[in-house]
Amino acid sequence: MFPFKGRLSSAVNKNAYSMETVERILKAAQKHHLQIIPLVQTMGHLEWILKLEQFAHLREDSRFPQVICFSDDDAWDLIKEMIEDVAEVHKKFGMPYFHIGADEAFQIGICNASVARIQKEFSRERLMLWHIARTARFVKEKYPETQVLAWHDMMASAMESDIEDYKLTELVQPVLWNYAEDLDIYLPRSTWMLLRNFGSVWGSSAWKGADGPARYSTNANHYVKNHESWIKQLTMVYKDFNVIEGLIMTGWSRYDHFAVLAETIPVALPTLAISMETMLEGRPLLGNHPITFELLQCSPPLDLGYVASGCRFPGSRIYELINDMYQKQMQLRTYRQDDYEVNGWLSRVADEYTVSSHWYIDKIEQMIEMHAVPLERIAEDLRFEMDKIFYKDTIDEFLFTYLGEDLEWLNKKRETIKKVSNAKAFPKRPFVESAKSIGTQCS
Structure with missing residues (x-):
């Protein structure tokens, strides 16, 4: 979403912010005493670039577009360009911290340049530590007032002597x-x-996007437990450092570039409020969140998919609709799995061969409509409400991913009901033709 310049401009999202928008966001944050820490991935999580043919030659492993071949001179130049583009705008508003990522780099030492290095x-x-160190040094030399942050997991198993060799304790603050x-x-x-030689460290929790890649409904309980932990x-550990x-409370939109959308911000805002209140109190609150109630004008439940009505915050209607959608989808899944009538008389055989009992079909039709109509209404209302906040393609992706299959199934059953209801007679058994049966080869 960042409006990178030069050769990086060919990789940016079609909905990327303009630089004017970025500056407006930074100015608004400054006005409200919020400090933004820019994060640039400098090792892994670079699918947004490496998936493209233009940059595929810079992959650490040619099969996987996650990790960049950072030992390659051209790749290193690209990393520096990313850092400079992002830092150039952030430093106008003060940049006390800069995060260089450096987590989950699962393919290392494969490309020719890395093998040579x-x-x-x-x-x-040691190759990873070398790269983290030189990246941090690059940031600190260009921006001397800036502290460099890096995720801990690629350093956590390093030998103390290696940490010392690369002077990492002087260069980065692990998160x-x-x-x-x-x-x-x-x-x-x-x-x-293992990281005790670093004088300063951070923690990092989550308030959305970390409870399964396809979790789209509210599950505040998971995140509250994370913050209590x-x-x-x-x-x-505070005496050991x-x-x-501080604690960086993260909210993720996807598990990675190729994954589906996770919770949207409106769905997770109550979770954020509860989590922040828990951290400010420094103890488990056992469901009692007075500050959250005052802010949201409701008491959000902690259980998966449940919703408080009457909440008042930006996007609260989306919060209600998506959690209502989740509940209705769970009811539909139970119906599809357990109902003996729909499984017995509106099965795949009925879909494919238009054969069933009119008597049962009349009963099933009522149940299909009972499930279809509310979900169709939710889809319509969600599109209207999400349009106030999200890009159209985000709305399309969300509905396609999480509601499309259920609506397709329901509409397929509607079509079958209509065809069976119009049928005046049916063929002799066997209904299933051998040519269409699974495992049969036809010459």
């Missing part, structure tokens, strides 16, 4: 991230201790 760095792990409900399992004390973690700078 490993001969100098001696291992894949330990995990979005699970029980961090004792996924972020044990041993991980913190972060309170426990920070209480446990000079400074714990």
Whole structure:
């Protein structure tokens, strides 16, 4: 979405912001005393560039467009161009921090340039540390007042001597991230201790987009537990570091560039409010969130897909509609799986061969309409409400991904009901022709 210049301009989203819009956002943030930390991926998560034929030669592994061959001179120039484009506008408004990403780089040491560089760095792990160090050094040399942040996971298993060799403790502040409900399992004390030589560290939680790639409805309970677990973690380790700078509360739109949309912001705003209140209090609130109630004018439930009515916040109608959609889709799934009438008399056989019982079809039709009409209404209302906030293609993608299949199934059943109802007679059995049966080869 960032309006990159030069050769990077060919890779930007068709809906990318203009530079004027970026500056307007930064100015508004400054006015409201919000500090924006720019993040540029400098190792992995670069599908948005590497998927394109123009940049495919810069992949670490030619099959996978996730990780850039950062040892290659052309790739390094591209990384520096990204950093400079983003920093150029952010520094106008103050840029105390710059995040260089550097997480989840699963393909390393494969491209020719990396293989050659490993001969100098001696291992894949040291190759990654070398790149993180030189990237951080590049940022700090160009912007001396800026502290560099990097995700922790590519450094967490490094030997202390390697960390020292690359002077990483002088160059970066690690951001330990995990979005699970029980961090004792996924972020044990041993991980913190591996990074204890860094004087300053950050934590990173999540309030949306981290509870399954296709989670589109509200599941506040997961994120509240994540933040409660972060309170426990920070209480446990704060004495081991000079400074714990803070907790970065992340909200993700997708798991990666190719994944489907996760929760939209309106669906997750109540979760954000509850999570922030939990962190500010520094303890579990056991469902009592007075600040959230005051802000939203409702008490959002924590359970999956449930919604509070009467909430008043930007996008609250979308929050209500999407969670209502989730509940109705769960009812439809139960109906499709368990109802003996629809499975017995409006099956695939009925769809394909237009044979069934009129008596049962009349009963089933009422149930199909009972499920179809509310979902069609929700689709119409959602499109209207989302149009106030989102690009049209985002709305189309959301409805196609999460509602399209159910509506297609319901409309298919409507067509079958109509055809069967109009039929005056039916053929002799067998209905299923051998030529169409599964596993039959026809010459």
